[in-house]
Amino acid sequence: MHSAGCGCKAEHELASSYVCLREYLNIPGIRVFNSNVNPNDGGIIFKRYSERLSSPEISSDEDESELLFTVPFTQPCDIGNLLIINESEGPLEVKLYVNRPEIDFSDIETVTPTQKLSVPPDIHGSYIHLLSVAKFKNVENLAIYLESKDKEVKVRYIGLRGRVLDTIKGVVDANYEVIPVGKFSQVISDLKNLRTIQ
Numbered sequence: 001m002h003s004a005g006c007g008c009k010a011e012h013e014l015a016s017s018y019v020c021l022r023e024y025l026n027i028p029g030i031r032v033f034n035s036n037v038n039p040n041d042g043g044i045i046f047k048r049y050s051e052r053l054s055s056p057e058i059s060s061d062e063d064e065s066e067l068l069f070t071v072p073f074t075q076p077c078d079i080g081n082l083l084i085i086n087e088s089e090g091p092l093e094v095k096l097y098v099n100r101p102e103i104d105f106s107d108i109e110t111v112t113p114t115q116k117l118s119v120p121p122d123i124h125g126s127y128i129h130l131l132s133v134a135k136f137k138n139v140e141n142l143a144i145y146l147e148s149k150d151k152e153v154k155v156r157y158i159g160l161r162g163r164v165l166d167t168i169k170g171v172v173d174a175n176y177e178v179i180p181v182g183k184f185s186q187v188i189s190d191l192k193n194l195r196t197i198q
Contacts, residue, residue: 018080018161020049025160026072033068033105034061042069045158052085052125052157060153067153068108069144070101076165079136082117083159085125090150092119094129097143098136108145119146125157138165 025046032042036059045058060067086092095113097103103111114135142160146153 018163021073021077021079021160021162021164022046022048024073024075024077024164026074029072031070032058034064035059035067036061042071045155046071047157047159049083049125049159052083052159055156057085057087057154057156059155060148062152065149065151065153066105066145066147067155068103068105068146069158070103071142071144071160072101073140073142076138076140077160077162078133078165079131079139079142079160079162080133081159081161082129082131083125083127083157083161084119084122084129085156086119086122087154087156088121088148088150088152090121090148092153092155093117093147093149094119095145095147096131096136097145098139099141100143101141103143113145125159128161133162136162 025043027043027046028040030043030046031039033039035042037044037056042058044056047054058067082094082096084092084094094117095108096115096117097111098114100107100111115132117129119129139162144158146155
């Protein structure tokens with residue numbers, strides 16, 4: 001799929017300070033609606049950047065011009081970049097919704113998206129679409145709506161780049177020191193009189 005001067009970029013050539021978030025996506029949990037594949041196979045186009053040009057791709061159902069992905073994360077992340085290989089005949093209108101895991105097509109017209117983008121056809125997937133980092137903080141679920149004004153939607157790759165948030169899981173190791181005090185009523189009395197307790 002590559003040829004000399006094809007215009008593709010290696011991952012280290014991307015002008016981005018963010019890391020690929022693929023390993024923090026719940027790939028088996030990604031759903032796609034209105035597509036030519038099983039709804040549970042939405043994760044097949046969330047590939048590693050180095051594999052972005054490989055098959056398969058996902059298209060909208062025949063006579064449809066929209067797709068909806070719901071993307072759960074395994075760990076909260078801040079998202080700064082979106083990359084898409086758009087193989088549709090024209091630009092795609094993309095609407096992104098943060099932390100709305102139950103969104104469906106009926107919500108698209110009534111719910112204000114976190115951000116809207118216009119994504120032109122792109123066979124390389126190395127064009128970085130900048131997201132408003134302030135709006136994409138602590139993301140645990142991302143809904144991606146794609147609509148074509150022409151015919152079908154055809155997408156080969158979707159990539160997300162950003163920062164992983166450190167979270168503490170499990171038992172926290174903490175030390176507490178206890179100092180004995182007198183009777184509760186005496187302590188309250190001492191506090192009311194603002195006496196120094198020694």
